[in-house]
Amino acid sequence: MRNFDVERGLARLTLMERIRAFEETARHAAVEEELVLGAIHLSIGQEAVAVGVTESLRKDDYITSTHRGHGHTLAKGADATAMMKELLGREGGCCGGKGGSMHIADFGVGMLGANGVVSANITIAAGAAHGVKLLGGDQVTVCFFGDGAANRGPFLEGINWAGVFELPILFVCEDNQYSASTKTSDMTSGNVADRARAIGLPVTEIDGNDVEEIATKSAEIIARIRATGKPEFMLAKTYRLDGHTYFDPATYRPEGEADRMRRESDPVSRQRELLQEAGVSETDLDAVRTTATAEMQAALDAAKAAPWPADDTVFNDVQDVGSPAQEAF
Amino acid sequence: MRNFDVERGLARLTLMERIRAFEETARHAAVEEELVLGAIHLSIGQEAVAVGVTESLRKDDYITSTHRGHGHTLAKGADATAMMKELLGREGGCCGGKGGSMHIADFGVGMLGANGVVSANITIAAGAAHGVKLLGGDQVTVCFFGDGAANRGPFLEGINWAGVFELPILFVCEDNQYSASTKTSDMTSGNVADRARAIGLPVTEIDGNDVEEIATKSAEIIARIRATGKPEFMLAKTYRLDGHTYFDPATYRPEGEADRMRRESDPVSRQRELLQEAGVSETDLDAVRTTATAEMQAALDAAKAAPWPADDTVFNDVQDVGSPAQEAF
Amino acid sequence: MTVMTYAEAARLAVAEAMRADDRVWCVGEDLGRGGVFKQYAGLPEEFGPKRISDAPISEACIMGAAFGAALVGTRPIVEMRFADFALCATDELVNQIAKARFMFGGQSRAPMVIRKPMGMWRSSAAQHSQSLESWYAHIPGLVVCCPATPQDNYSMMRAAIECDDPVVYLEHKNIWMMEGEVDTSLKAEFGKAQIRRTGSDVTLVSWSHTANLCVEAAETLAGKGISAEVIDLVSLWPWDKAAVLESVNKTGRLIVAHESVAVGGFGAEVVATMAQSTTFKSPPQRLGSPRSLIAYAPNLEDKLRVTADMIAGAATKSMESVA
């Protein structure tokens, strides 16, 4: 067993459990109560990446995320209740009920948005880092994206951009092996890490289900990026334990694969085991989960109690110039 | 001196001289006579790539090209007079006067079009090869593009596509070191050959001004592609001796660079020297040039004598369905 | 005549075309599992992975490669999954596919069907709900179809696959499961509207799902003694100007309704063309979405939606006012 800081380890577990509980609560609200309006994409099984990487970020650092963004958003420090309200499309949702799960964002904690278009967040992240450099700031930007996203053009354009302009950014590819119902390797020639190497970015390949390893390596990498201002790349191998969306039974996966991964590689279970081996009691570990579940249940209750956004907010925040209502109906 | 087949060497020189003469004639027609209507991009200095690669192609093989496509088109076997007419926007031009230099094409010899959008021809070429595979043909597709094009998304998407579907295609990057007025390396992180390697394509890096070497290697590569049906990549280092367009003085280049390259690396001069060393007389070599110049002058004369396309052809070949004229004016 | 859904109708047309012509094939993400809306269910089993082909997440290359494959003699059906994602392939569609035949002086054709499921669908928010048919109608070289019923999704798909022009084929996501009778002997004609209901007081022009709402509105109006003629354009390019003109000449009143944004929508083309060609008994009206983004919360989404009630209301108003 590795020698590690129990307190930190517990903090990491706590954040992972919160993300897990948020998503399990959201899934329940979607499936059993039909309260979640649009599709939601769960990161269950991938929490270690969000938690390990963001641990070394400051509140004023930036991240961009994907359609699968709950974990990143919570890890960056967003408020779970505002997020849950957003999933239910309610007043007080972090996007005022206008975006939903796929556009979850909290600019107050540097979370510049999930994205409904695969790979689109990569050039945006490169730009955020570019802006930081122009403004003379020392913030680091982290861009989370999936293995499937690395087949779209903006991936190449974005990492090349970061290399050319020497930008303070960490690209994190969460390789969960699937792109919707497709095994990503079937539609990928060569591999993603080599693509980043070809651009000249330092690449760290890592076990994406080992939060300790990710946190340790990320601390080094992010410190280096802050010091040098130069881009790096991380490839985290992980697994999506659920379906692509909450209503996807994921029957395209080989029989037993998900079960095996759940048994062997669930990052939350692994971290629990590690802490247990380090002497933390089962009771204490269970308390972490119970607390997280209670927090998210409270968030859901608050969301359920919240009203719909006022009708006339539909014309807010379209643009300053020109009336959105004009010409209609 | 290498031992080489003089007859083949002469054929290669002849084709290079024809391309050179075509473009010098076109430039003259543009600059001195103002007969060429739009911008033209000359491949002067890069003829060896077009000539060396296409030598191993059959007439029914396919190529796609860029804004700098005269050389590729002539090398694939298109008619110089129809091309010159196209540059002058005349009846009998290979595109009926509708496309001009930037959209030069001759589907009759498998030349599927130049392209005004950088990098766009890469996915099209991948698709042509895909189509060949679906139809069960044994044609090879060659995709010519520039060093600057490798920074656009379709480059990544196109080579990944070819790798995934195992398509019979050769990607040829003509690295002439510039993208318009920009030194490409200033806007490129890492290098293009590594990008192709990361996709898993076999890569041949080659002296793009040595037509003998290119032809020899291309023969091997194209034979291999035809046999295996699998994609490969060639990076040919060359140099654009003229400006980006015929009216670009190219003052952004370091003083003396173009002169030195003209002296040391002009592929036409190099091939002449090689042939001279192999015993071909200066007279015979001069005759190659003279013949080429005369052919292209005749093409220009024919183009000048040709009328404008009939006015009503503007509504031809828009589409079968719906009248283009309807609703207008 | 068989009853089938809107999704099944198109699937049948695709399957029949693929059986009849080896050159027809489909390509898009996740098609091997039948497509995200099951529009391709069963086809992977029948035709195998080469002809119902998966694709990397590479919209630009899906579009560009299908075009290249069309240039050498195949007849691709391109699946864009959501019309919104097709924006990642705009250069390929507009600068390449639409222009190739003309630009190359008629040397080439791009016989392709480009399927783009469009429209609002269960709180999908701003990036998964758009209707941009007016964009494509504005682009020379493209045919544009917006079928509203199972029958038209069958007969129009047949015509689209047979067409030698590139066809932008916009299916509405909200009606995949809509059922209707389909006569499989029919093939649509581009530019030939469906008169979904005849009437003499007011002309309702529409396409895609909103055409169904117009039919609903016409029923309501009939109850109030207003006789509405419902014209479903089915294709926007070419569009059946003659049918609309004939109807407006009869009724003197025109309402054009569509789900897409009113400003710069194709409804403007219809109204402007009629204003240039005839006179009205009362001012023509356009119904479309306000120029606002599509929101997630259902009450906000509803504020952006044209309804049968609104159409009926506009028609009623048109009976009261005079031009």
Added chain:
Amino acid sequence: MTVMTYAEAARLAVAEAMRADDRVWCVGEDLGRGGVFKQYAGLPEEFGPKRISDAPISEACIMGAAFGAALVGTRPIVEMRFADFALCATDELVNQIAKARFMFGGQSRAPMVIRKPMGMWRSSAAQHSQSLESWYAHIPGLVVCCPATPQDNYSMMRAAIECDDPVVYLEHKNIWMMEGEVDTSLKAEFGKAQIRRTGSDVTLVSWSHTANLCVEAAETLAGKGISAEVIDLVSLWPWDKAAVLESVNKTGRLIVAHESVAVGGFGAEVVATMAQSTTFKSPPQRLGSPRSLIAYAPNLEDKLRVTADMIAGAATKSMESVA
């Protein structure tokens, strides 16, 4: 008042804004050498390579990265070189930039100017000649400008840079060298048309270079005793509906002319809006390009071009016919 060209006018506005506000910067291919049309000449020397930044040939990333940089507090001016190439960045513009503020519930702004040189220019053929302003007018979240004169290119650029919304800024390639007086104390107001000439018989509405042709046509018409009012909209979103309505209420006759394709063009929006709002003495007319691709040969290109003569002809016809 100084005489300067259309290109210089915008350059001056950009330079002044950059001097006044460190957050303003420009990014695009080849900008370090002053831009392909010299719209940035001198600026690299004054502001250095960070603020007049070259870019890889990566339109999607130029657009997306500028957007990201806007989200964190800079104010980018994006140069797309030719409006046609901007199609490579459609997702970034339409799905990301235009939607971000709304989608994120007002948390973010994207203060950006996106310059897209447009229009026909010396046999540039189908991929380098397009005018797609109607597309952008149809997209909620975007401001759309089409200045026609040096003065407006100065005063509109000032307004565009100061605006907190993303502004699609379409300069016409054919008039870079057009000279005119520029009053540098002026800043344009979006949605406020320029009445380029007052008149009482017929209203000519236009924008971009075609507005200049309308002025020419009005002069010809004056010689024939027809008094034409010329309204240059300058911005298409918002557009000055009130000015057009007032004019049409006065003249009773409307001609809308633009270089872009007539079908689905913004001219339809203008005509339709007027048809809904007022009545005409003679049928309104739209002039625009046929729905054909833009050709290389000059005689073919000319067949696709709206001219001052055609505008005058349409106006004359409108005086003769009755609605």
